[in-house]
Amino acid sequence: MKVKxxxxxxxANDRIAEENRRRFKEAxxxxxxxxxxxxxxxxxxxxxTLQALKPYLRIGVIEGDIVGTxxxxxxxxxxxxxxxxxxxxxxxLDANMISEVLDELPLNELDMVIIENVGNLxxxxxxxxxEDIKMxxxxxxxxxxxxxxxxxxxQESAALVxxxxxxLPYMNTDINKMRNDSRALxxxxxxxxxxxxxxxxxxxxxxxLNGLRSR
Amino acid sequence: MKVKxxxxxxxANDRIAEENRRRFKEAxxxxxxxxxxxxxxxxxxxxxTLQALKPYLRIGVIEGDIVGTxxxxxxxxxxxxxxxxxxxxxxxLDANMISEVLDELPLNELDMVIIENVGNLxxxxxxxxxEDIKMxxxxxxxxxxxxxxxxxxxQESAALVxxxxxxLPYMNTDINKMRNDSRALxxxxxxxxxxxxxxxxxxxxxxxLNGLRSR
Numbered sequence: 001m002k003v004k005x006x007x008x009x010x011x012a013n014d015r016i017a018e019e020n021r022r023r024f025k026e027a028x029x030x031x032x033x034x035x036x037x038x039x040x041x042x043x044x045x046x047x048x049t050l051q052a053l054k055p056y057l058r059i060g061v062i063e064g065d066i067v068g069t070x071x072x073x074x075x076x077x078x079x080x081x082x083x084x085x086x087x088x089x090x091x092x093l094d095a096n097m098i099s100e101v102l103d104e105l106p107l108n109e110l111d112m113v114i115i116e117n118v119g120n121l122x123x124x125x126x127x128x129x130x131e132d133i134k135m136x137x138x139x140x141x142x143x144x145x146x147x148x149x150x151x152x153x154x155q156e157s158a159a160l161v162x163x164x165x166x167x168l169p170y171m172n173t174d175i176n177k178m179r180n181d182s183r184a185l186x187x188x189x190x191x192x193x194x195x196x197x198x199x200x201x202x203x204x205x206x207x208x209l210n211g212l213r214s215r
Numbered sequence: 216m217k218v219k220x221x222x223x224x225x226x227a228n229d230r231i232a233e234e235n236r237r238r239f240k241e242a243x244x245x246x247x248x249x250x251x252x253x254x255x256x257x258x259x260x261x262x263x264t265l266q267a268l269k270p271y272l273r274i275g276v277i278e279g280d281i282v283g284t285x286x287x288x289x290x291x292x293x294x295x296x297x298x299x300x301x302x303x304x305x306x307x308l309d310a311n312m313i314s315e316v317l318d319e320l321p322l323n324e325l326d327m328v329i330i331e332n333v334g335n336l337x338x339x340x341x342x343x344x345x346e347d348i349k350m351x352x353x354x355x356x357x358x359x360x361x362x363x364x365x366x367x368x369x370q371e372s373a374a375l376v377x378x379x380x381x382x383l384p385y386m387n388t389d390i391n392k393m394r395n396d397s398r399a400l401x402x403x404x405x406x407x408x409x410x411x412x413x414x415x416x417x418x419x420x421x422x423x424l425n426g427l428r429s430r
Contacts, residue, residue, distance in 0.1 A: 037253040038336045038365060039357025065364055066337060089367070091306060091337035119364070120335055121253045122281060122306035141356035141379065142254025149280055149334070150253060152304070164356065170385055172412060197387060 013127055016095035020102065020130025027107035029060075030213045031115065033093075033129055035153055036137035037146075038119030041163040043071045044196040045137055045205075046116060050078050052206035057213060060105045062115040064093040071116065081105055092123035098130055111213055121146070125153040133158040133212065140164050144174045147181035154182050159190040161205060166195040228342055231310035235317065235345025242322035244275075245428045246330065248308075248344055250368055251352035252361075253334030256378040258286045259411040260352055260420075261331060265293050267421035272326045272428060277316060279308040279333045286331065296320055307338035313345055326428055336361070340368040348373040348427065355379050359389045362396035369397050374405040376420060381410040 024031045036042045043063075050059055060081040063071040072084035083104040085097050093115065105113065115131065117124040125134070136157045138146055141164050147154050154160065160182055168175060175193070182189055190208060194201035239246045251257045258278075265274055275296040278286040287299035298319040300312050308330065320328065330346065332339040340349065351372040353361060356379050362369050369375065375397055383390060390408070397404055405423060409416035 037334070037357075038361055039252060039354065041358075067366060068364055070360055070364070089337070089341065091335065118337070119252070120306065120337060122304070122333070122335060126304065139254065139356060141354060141382065143256075145285055146253055149283055149285070151282060167356065167382060167385055170382055 010126065013095045016099055017128035017130045020095055020098050021132075023102060024107070024113065024130060024132075027110070029107055029110050030112045031131045032112070032209070032212075033115045033117060033124070033131035033134045034137065035117045035121075035124040035134060035157070036119065037121045037139070037142060040119070040137040040139045040142065041196045042116050042119070042137050043074055045161060045163065045194070046114060047074060047078060048194075048196050048199065048202045049114070049206055049209065050075070050080050052202055053210055056210050057111045058109060059112045059114060060107075060110045062098060062101060062105070062113060064097070064116055064118045066090075066118060081110070087118060091118055091120045092127050093117050093129055094127045095129050112209075121150040121153055125156045135159040135161070137161045137163050138178070140173045140175055140178070141167055141171065144177040144181075147178060147185055151185050154185040154189065157186070157189060159192065159208070162191060162193045163196055165193050165200065166198050225341065228310045231314055232343035232345045235310055235313050236347075238317060238322070239328065239345060239347075242325070244322055244325050245327045246346045247327070247424070247427075248330045248332060248339070248346035248349045249352065250332045250336075250339040250349060250372070251334065252336045252354070252357060255334070255352040255354045255357065256411050257331050257334070257352050258289055260376060260378060260409070261329060262289060262293060263409075263411050263414065263417045264329070264421055264424065265290070265295050267417055268425055271425050273324060274327045274329060275320045275322075275325045277308075277313060277320070277328060277330045279312070279331055281305075281333060296325070302333060306333055306335045307342050308332050308344055309342045310344050336365040336368055340371045350374040350376070352376045352378050353393070355388045355390055355393070356382055356386065359392040359396075362393060362400055366400050369400045369404065372401070372404060374407065374423070377406060377408045378411055380408050380415065381413050
């Protein structure tokens with residue numbers, strides 16, 4: 001019974017996600033759904049990405065948070081069009097939430113929309129929102145056991161950004177295990193190692209993302 | 216409609232939580248529900264706590280994870296009775312999951328049960344499982360904006376363990392803001408600053424937890 005209800009919710013969600021996708025496609029916008037645990041560094045990666053790609057792409061952002069507008073303010077300060085969704089209590093974005101804010105973005109003027117999901121390694125991976133790809137950020141400070149403990153998100157993502165690598169010298173985290181376990185779950189996963197605070201590795205990450213747009 | 220369904224789920228959950236609570240009380244067991252984001256350091260804090268309180272308390276553990284038995288193996292290695300719950304895909308434990316494993320623990324031989332919830336800063340705070348208190352771990356590496364972004368968990372917790380303080384010299388995290396925003400959300404919140412890998416601050420944390428048992 002429980003399973004039936006859940007699968008009906010997911011089916012309804014997928015229908016709306018397809019509608020969102022059609023609207024994005026009509027506007028010629030590439031859409032990435034950015035996921036990760038609280039504090040993995042999603043917003044800071046977004047700031048770095050917007051700065052790196054400013055000469056090449058017009059990027060809009062949809063921010064998902066339980067409450068507050070901090071993230072949208074950080075993104076808006078960089079001059080990017082941004083909409084904040086407050087889920088109230090929901091631990092993930094769904095297609096309907098995205099559908100409701102689409103008119104707030106100047107889609108026809110944009111090349112790419114990045115949707116920053118609510119901080120959570122579980123449910124965001126289950127809900128399509130109309131994206132072309134999912135991608136995730138994992139802080140090395142979260143420890144090397146995360147891929148095997150939260151496998152779905154690693155399986156669903158096209159890219160994994162391993163963030164905060166500047167902290168590696170001060171921790172016991174085995175980044176090789178992180179890489180190997182992630183690739184075992186998803187052999188096609190692109191892995192980038194970055195420090196968003198120091199700026200390390202951002203160039204090759206941004207270059208990859210830029211390349212997706214022109215495919 | 217959506218709200219009605221959710222509130223009915225929570226009501227059913229609360230009824231089962233009360234039954235769990237009665238069973239714990241009959242056995243004279245104090246129960247703490249330990250929450251936090253993925254990688255905050257919940258299991259490492261548990262290991263440290265079990266070691267520190269071994270002379271004083273018989274503690275049993277219920278481990279909640281999406282998949283896998285890594286955490287239960289780590290706890291079992293310390294000689295504590297432990298049960299692993301795999302939620303499949305659910306991002307939090309609920310009262311029914313706890314109810315189903317209660318017979319696996321020797322409740323009458325225990326003073327305390329610590330339930331390690333699934334790594335998630337959102338939904339675990341909404342679901343009672345039969346605990347006396349909720350408590351949470353937040354890694355300083357998650358950044359100082361977390362209390363205001365995930366307020367419910369801070370409001371529901373009796374104690375906040377700020378973990379990984381050994382990393383503070385290498386980061387931009389403002390621990391004063393973490394403390395102040397947490398206390399603004401919950402003036403009664405007990406705050407402990409620890410490094411589970413280095414062992415810093417564990418004694419006063421363990422002493423506080425031990426003190427709860429005898430209340």
